[in-house]
Structures are given as structure tokens and as C-alpha cells.
Amino acid sequence: MIADLFTAQVIIGILASGIRLATPYLYASIGETFGQRSGVLNLGVEGQMLLGAFGAFFVTLTTGNLWLGLLAAVIIGLVMGLLMAFISVTLQAQQGISGIGVYLFGLGLSDLLFQKLVGTVETVSGFRPVHIPFLSDIPVLGEIFFSQNLMVYGAFALVPIAWFVLNKTTLGLKIRAVGENPQAADSLGVSVNRVRYFTVTLGGILASIAGASLSIALLNVFQQNMTSGLGFIAVALVYFGAWRPLGVLAGALLFSLVNALQLWIQVLSIPIPPDFAVMMPYVLTIVALVLTVSRVRPPSALTKVYERGE
Amino acid sequence: MNSTLTTRLRSWFSRFDMYTVALPLLATLAALLIGAVMLLLLGADPIVAYQALWEGAFGNSNAVAETIVKATPLLLVGIGITIAFRGNVINIGGEGQMIVGALLATWLGLTYTDWPGWVMIPAAMVMGFAGGAIWGGVPGILKAYFNVNEILSTIMMNAIAVQLMNFLLRGPMIDPAQAEVASQIPQTARLEDLYHLPRLVPTRLHMGAAIAIALAILVYILLWRTTLGYRIRAVGQNPDASKYAGINVKRSIVISLLLSGAFAGLAGAIQVYGLNYRMITDGSASGFTGSAGFNGIVAALFGQLHPIGTIPASFLFGAMLVGANKLQRVVQVPSALITVLNGLVVIFVVSSEIIRRRRQRTAEIARIVEEKPPDPDPPEAEIEPEVST
Numbered sequence: 299m300i301a302d303l304f305t306a307q308v309i310i311g312i313l314a315s316g317i318r319l320a321t322p323y324l325y326a327s328i329g330e331t332f333g334q335r336s337g338v339l340n341l342g343v344e345g346q347m348l349l350g351a352f353g354a355f356f357v358t359l360t361t362g363n364l365w366l367g368l369l370a371a372v373i374i375g376l377v378m379g380l381l382m383a384f385i386s387v388t389l390q391a392q393q394g395i396s397g398i399g400v401y402l403f404g405l406g407l408s409d410l411l412f413q414k415l416v417g418t419v420e421t422v423s424g425f426r427p428v429h430i431p432f433l434s435d436i437p438v439l440g441e442i443f444f445s446q447n448l449m450v451y452g453a454f455a456l457v458p459i460a461w462f463v464l465n466k467t468t469l470g471l472k473i474r475a476v477g478e479n480p481q482a483a484d485s486l487g488v489s490v491n492r493v494r495y496f497t498v499t500l501g502g503i504l505a506s507i508a509g510a511s512l513s514i515a516l517l518n519v520f521q522q523n524m525t526s527g528l529g530f531i532a533v534a535l536v537y538f539g540a541w542r543p544l545g546v547l548a549g550a551l552l553f554s555l556v557n558a559l560q561l562w563i564q565v566l567s568i569p570i571p572p573d574f575a576v577m578m579p580y581v582l583t584i585v586a587l588v589l590t591v592s593r594v595r596p597p598s599a600l601t602k603v604y605e606r607g608e
Numbered sequence: 609m610n611s612t613l614t615t616r617l618r619s620w621f622s623r624f625d626m627y628t629v630a631l632p633l634l635a636t637l638a639a640l641l642i643g644a645v646m647l648l649l650l651g652a653d654p655i656v657a658y659q660a661l662w663e664g665a666f667g668n669s670n671a672v673a674e675t676i677v678k679a680t681p682l683l684l685v686g687i688g689i690t691i692a693f694r695g696n697v698i699n700i701g702g703e704g705q706m707i708v709g710a711l712l713a714t715w716l717g718l719t720y721t722d723w724p725g726w727v728m729i730p731a732a733m734v735m736g737f738a739g740g741a742i743w744g745g746v747p748g749i750l751k752a753y754f755n756v757n758e759i760l761s762t763i764m765m766n767a768i769a770v771q772l773m774n775f776l777l778r779g780p781m782i783d784p785a786q787a788e789v790a791s792q793i794p795q796t797a798r799l800e801d802l803y804h805l806p807r808l809v810p811t812r813l814h815m816g817a818a819i820a821i822a823l824a825i826l827v828y829i830l831l832w833r834t835t836l837g838y839r840i841r842a843v844g845q846n847p848d849a850s851k852y853a854g855i856n857v858k859r860s861i862v863i864s865l866l867l868s869g870a871f872a873g874l875a876g877a878i879q880v881y882g883l884n885y886r887m888i889t890d891g892s893a894s895g896f897t898g899s900a901g902f903n904g905i906v907a908a909l910f911g912q913l914h915p916i917g918t919i920p921a922s923f924l925f926g927a928m929l930v931g932a933n934k935l936q937r938v939v940q941v942p943s944a945l946i947t948v949l950n951g952l953v954v955i956f957v958v959s960s961e962i963i964r965r966r967r968q969r970t971a972e973i974a975r976i977v978e979e980k981p982p983d984p985d986p987p988e989a990e991i992e993p994e995v996s997t
Contacts, residue, residue, distance in 0.1 A: 339759075341700075341759065345951070385955055385958070385959055389959040389962050390961075390962050390965075391955075391958040391959045391961060391962070392958050392961070394698045394700070394759050395698070395905070395909065395954065395958050396954070396955055396958045396959070398700065398902065398905055398906075398954055399951045399952070399953075399954030399955035399958065400951065400955065401902075401951070402902065402906070402947055402948070402950050402951030402954060403947075403948055403951030403952060403955065404951070405944075405947055405951070406944045406945065406946070406947025406948035406949075406950070406951060407944075407948050409942065409944035409947065410646075410941070410942045410944040410945055410947075410948060413942040413944065414650055414941070414942060522944075523892070523894075526892060527763075527766070527767055530763045530766075530767075531763075531767070533760070533763075534760045534763060534764060537757060537760055571775050571778075571779060573771040573772070573774045573775035573778075574771070574775065576771050577767070577768050577771040577772070580764045580767045580768050580771075581764075581768060583760075583764055584750070584756070584761055584764050584765075587750075587754075587756045587757070587760060587761065588750060588754045588756055591754060591755045591756055596757075
């Protein structure tokens with residue numbers, strides 16, 4: 299039974315699902331990284347994901363067009379991101395708690411709309427695997443990395459892009475300055491509020507796309523509360539990854555690989571309680587936070603409201 | 609009326625800020641208005657819908673009893689939240705703390721079946737309290753001594769508690785009757801009849817509500833009438849100043865999260881001993897808690913982070929949760945609408961803080977304008993001796 303886990307086919311299967319399952323974490327966590335680097339904690343990711351997941355699913359279901367579904371997720375993310383930015387930047391509300399409000403709002407609204415507009419379990423035909431020429435023919439690696447669907451490739455492409463934007467562009471410099479020392483950035487002519495509106499809205503869009511990746515690329519269904527805490531983990535991964543895109547990638551892979559392993563344990567009906575496997579990444583995250591916290595410093599202005607002239 | 613009483617009343621009224629009551633009520637009104645627009649968009653008559661909500665919550669004695677039953681866990685979680693937030697720590701871990709409290713309390717009741725009820729019920733409540741205290745205390749220690757953000761650690765502890773619950777309720781603690789059938793609903797066996805919390809009237813209303821209200825008053829006394837409470841609030845308002853005043857800031861952080869978790873754990877135990885008489889879930893946290901761990905935050909915020917204010921706030925949100933079912937039946941709008949409204953209330957309440965801050969600043973500016981310019985050669989400030997504890 300347990301030996302079944304160690305056949306080549308199963309190991310490849312676990313790794314390939316692990317790569318797939320990292321997708322929603324990556325979109326949401328990279329988006330959250332931008333927000334937190336500029337000093338804003340968005341704890342409403344879970345709610346934004348649920349709304350994006352529903353929007354993409356519903357539009358795909360009714361139009362049959364995946365790209366329109368994805369566009370719907372982007373628009374929903376834009377609106378929800380602007381809402382979060384308005385609450386936390388303009389109205390200066392306490393960020394941890396207002397995020398819980400956005401979470402409850404998204405949880406309720408996605409459920410409400412699903413029950414009212416769809417009602418029954420429906421599936422859509424989501425993004426299909428795209429085999430990259432030549433690369434997908436490489437034995438083992440091709441199957442694991444280069445036979446995924448477009449949204450998976452998009453998520454992994456986001457990591458180097460985010461790294462480049464944050465570290466090598468003026469925009470990234472402004473974002474980091476606003477998150478470290480908003481007063482100084484302001485005195486040098488950087489509009490703190492404008493930068494934060496940008497990052498929080500971007501985070502909203504990416505969280506919404508993360509939800510869409512579940513409903514139109516990975517699972518191809520929508521269910522009430524289908525993210526079941528994934529959005530909160532995505533926020534934690536930003537801390538886990540020490541606010542660096544590469545660190546976030548490592549954390550996302552840890553969670554997704556353990557989840558994939560756990561799914562395969564169930565598929566092969568191996569008599570190990572899956573609960574402990576699922577529990578491990580959370581325990582590991584706490585351990586990692588304890589170990590890294592003394593060495594890694596969060597952005598100085600994280601969760602701090604900025605008001606001019608104080 | 610004697611003079612001391614008038615002075616007391618006067619000082620009470622002077623502390624009483626109109627905004628304390630008006631802001632949350634305005635927030636609810638705004639949320640209900642948005643809800644009305646949503647109802648219209650969904651093709652339902654908002655007046656009929658809200659009437660159904662009201663009747664569902666208060667229509668008859670059974671409805672009122674259900675409202676109080678739903679309000680009980682919100683109040684218990686909520687008073688815990690007031691302690692944490694007053695101590696400037698954010699506890700998002702109510703769900704996990706409820707679960708662990710319930711697990712420990714249920715384990716006790718199922719293991720020792722020959723204890724008299726008057727021994728078991730208090731013992732089980734203590735177990736619930738302890739379970740929640742452990743689950744809140746760990747993030748407290750991690751924050752105080754390892755500088756780990758408590759928002760994250762409490763979220764992680766929620767997820768760990770869910771897996772722990774699923775493992776125990778499907779494995780070692782599963783109802784023997786369920787273990788035999790293929791469906792295997794994750795639930796424990798039923799508690800002895802002797803161990804059920806007494807009911808107050810012939811409805812589902814149980815003693816948990818009275819316990820919760822009594823504890824809300826106790827928490828008020830703790831926070832405002834004891835040294836411990838003073839320290840928790842002092843650390844919450846200004847940790848640096850508290851440190852210089854000799855308060856052990858780290859210990860205060862641990863205690864506020866630990867106590868906060870303990871009340872959520874008690875809420876979990878009371879759900880088992882007062883309502884279901886067994887622990888049951890659908891595999892998710894809310895399958896057991898009914899999201900009380902989150903909704904308790906809403907109630908506490910609405911009650912302006914005051915234990916006494918949390919009593920009517922919990923009652924209100926309990927009513928919304930109960931009335932939602934009737935609303936769903938009458939106008940065919942899913943009861944999830946209430947979750948949306950709860951979210952909006954949180955958003956509005958935290959956002960309206962800016963009004964209060966602006967007012968305070970205006971008052972400060974007014975004072976500066978009225979005051980004379982500061983003395984160019986002020987006398988040396990007296991240095992307060994450091995108090996050690």
C-alpha cells in the first residue's frame with residue numbers, strides 16, 4: 299500500500315499536481331506581497347478570491363468563453379481592490395479588522411449569488427493543458443512542468459516579474475520606500491496614497507484571479523466557501539516568504555506539494571489519516587515564522603496608517 | 609436623590625460619548641440600506657424581507673429563545689475579543705479556540721460517564737476554558753517572546769484545530785454508531801442526559817446564555833476595576849509608556865490572548881453541552897462553530913469593544929442569523945445575505961473611526977488656539993520614579 303506511493307508514476311503525479319495546486323497561492327500571495335511592501339495588510343484576500351472564483355465561473359458558464367470569465371475576475375478584483383484601498387488608505391481603518399469585513403462580505407455575496415443565479419452543481423470546461431513544444435517531450439520534467447494549463451504558467455511567470463518590478467524599477471523603489479518610510483517618501487514627492495491605491499488594487503485583482511484559477515482552471519466548479527482558508531494562507535505565505543517573491547514561491551510550493559501528497563494518499567486509499575498531512579504546512583509555517591522573525595524585518599510601515607503633516 | 613449619586617451619574621454621562629452608540633447604529637442602518645438595494649436587485653421586496661427577518665427573530669417565544677441561543681456563542685467569543693483588542697492584540701483564532709475547547713470538554717464528558725452532573729458540567733466548562741486558553745496562549749507566547757504576528761499565528765492555529773477535529777471526530781472520538789455505517793458523519797457519541805446544561809424554559813434556551821451574560825459583567829469588572837485589567841488596557845494604549853511604568857508588557861500580551869481564547873473555548877464547550885449534546889461537524893470549522901469565531905468579532909466591534917456593549921450587539925447579530933432563515937423562506941433570498949450585511953457592518957464600523965479621530969483632532973486644535981503660547985523657559989519636568997513589579 300504505502301509502497302504504491304514510491305512508484306515513478308505516482309511521484310511524477312504528485313509533483314505535477316503540486317505545481318498545479320501552487321497556482322492560486324502564487325497569484326494571491328504575490329498580489330499581497332505588493333500591498334504589504336507598500337505598508338498595507340489586506341486580510342480580505344479570501345473574500346476577494348471567492349468573488350473572483352464565482353464571477354469567472356458564472357461568466358464562463360453562461361458565455362462559454364474562458365477569457366470573458368477571466369476578464370470578469372479581473373474587473374471584480376479591480377472593484378474589490380479599490381474598495382479595500384478606499385477603506386484602508388482613505389478612511390484609514392484598522393487593517394486587520396477591515397479585512398475580516400471584506401472577507402465576510404465576499405464569503406456571503408459569492409454564496410448568495412451562486413445560490414440565486416446557479417443553484418445546482420455545474421461544471422465548466424476550464425483551461426486545458428498546453429503542452430509546450432519540445433520542453434513537454436523531456437521525460438519526467440516535461441510531464442511535471444510543461445504540460446500544465448495557461449493559468450499555471452501565468453502564476454509561475456508572475457514570480458520573476460514581481461521580483462523585477464519590486465527590485466529593479468522606479469515603481470518598485472517607490473513601493474518599498476512607501477512601505478519603509480512614508481514620511482521620507484512623501485517629502486521626496488512620492489504620493490503615498492497613490493502608490494498604496496495601486497498596490498492594494500493590484501493585490502485585489504491578483505486575489506480575484508487566484509479565485510478564478512480554482513473555478514475555471516483547476517477544479518472547474520464553484521462551491522460555497524470553496525477556498526476554505528486558502529486566502530488566509532496566502533497572506534501568511536507573504537510573511538513566510540519574508541516579503542520576497544522567491545520566498546513566497548518556496549512557501550507556496552511547500553503547501554501545494556503537501557496538499558498533492560495528501561490527495562494522492564486518499565486516491566490510493568492508503569490508511570494514513572490525511573488530516574496530519576494537511577496539518578503539517580500550518581505547523582511548519584508557525585515554526586518558520588518563529589525562526590525567521592528575528593532575522594527578517596517586516597516593512598516598517600506595515601499596517602500603519604499614514605497621514606500627511608503629522 | 610442624594611448628592612453622591614448625582615455626582616456619579618453626572619460623571620457617567622460626561623464620559624458617555626454620543627458617538628459610541630450612534631456610530632454602530634448608523635453603520636447597521638447603512639448596511640441594511642445596502643441590503644435593501646441588493647434585495648431589490650434580486651427581485652424581492654425589502655420591506656417584506658425585513659419584516660420576515662424581524663418575525664423570524666422575535667415573532668414568538670420560540671424565535672426569541674433561538675435568537676438568544678445563537679447570541680450566546682457570539683457573546684462569549686465577543687467578550688474574549690474585547691480583552692484582546694483592548695490589549696492591542698488581534699485575535700482571529702476564535703474558530704480554532706472554540707473547536708479545541710469543545711474537543712477537550714467533549715472528551716471529558718465521554719470518558720467519565722459516572723460523575724454526577726453537578727460535578728461534570730462545571731468540570732467540562734473548565735476544560736473548555738482551558739482548551740481555548742491553550743489555543744490562544746500559544747499565539748500569545750509566540751507574539752510576546754518570538755515576535756510572531758498574532759494575526760497569522762491565530763489563523764494557522766485555526767487550520768490546525770480543524771484538522772485535529774476532523775481526525776478525532778472521524779477516528780478516536782467517532783460515534784460508535786457512525787463508525788459502523790459507510791457514511792461516517794464526523795460526530796462523537798451523545799453525552800449522558802445528566803450532563804446536559806439545564807434548559808431555562810420549554811425551548812432550546814439553555815443556561816449558557818445566563819453564564820455568558822454573567823461573564824460579560826465579570827469581564828467588565830476585570831478590565832476596568834482590577835489591576836490586571838488596567839495593565840492590559842495600558843499596554844494596549846501605549847506599550848512603551850507601560851514598559852517605563854514597570855508593567856510586564858510581554859506577560860500582559862500573553863494573558864490577553866490567553867483569556868481571549870479561553871472565552872472562545874468556553875463558547876465551544878457550551879455549544880456541545882447546551883445545544884447539540886455531542887460534537888458534530890461537516891469537516892469545516894464553521895460546520896461546528898457556525899462561524900461564531902468570526903461573528904463574535906463583529907459583535908465585539910459593534911459593542912465598541914466593551915463587554916457590556918457586546919451583550920446587546922450579540923443579541924442583534926443572533927437575531928439576524930435566526931431571522932435569516934425565515935427571510936430565505938419568505939422572499940427566496942439565500943440567508944447568506946446576512947453574512948454580507950455582517951461584513952458591511954464591520955467595514956462601516958472600522959471606517960467610521962475616522963470621524964471620531966477627526967473630532968478629537970479638531971478639539972485639540974481648538975485647545976491650542978485658545979491656550980497661551982507655551983512658556984519659553986519651562987520648569988524642569990519631574991522624573992517619575994520607576995515602579996517595579
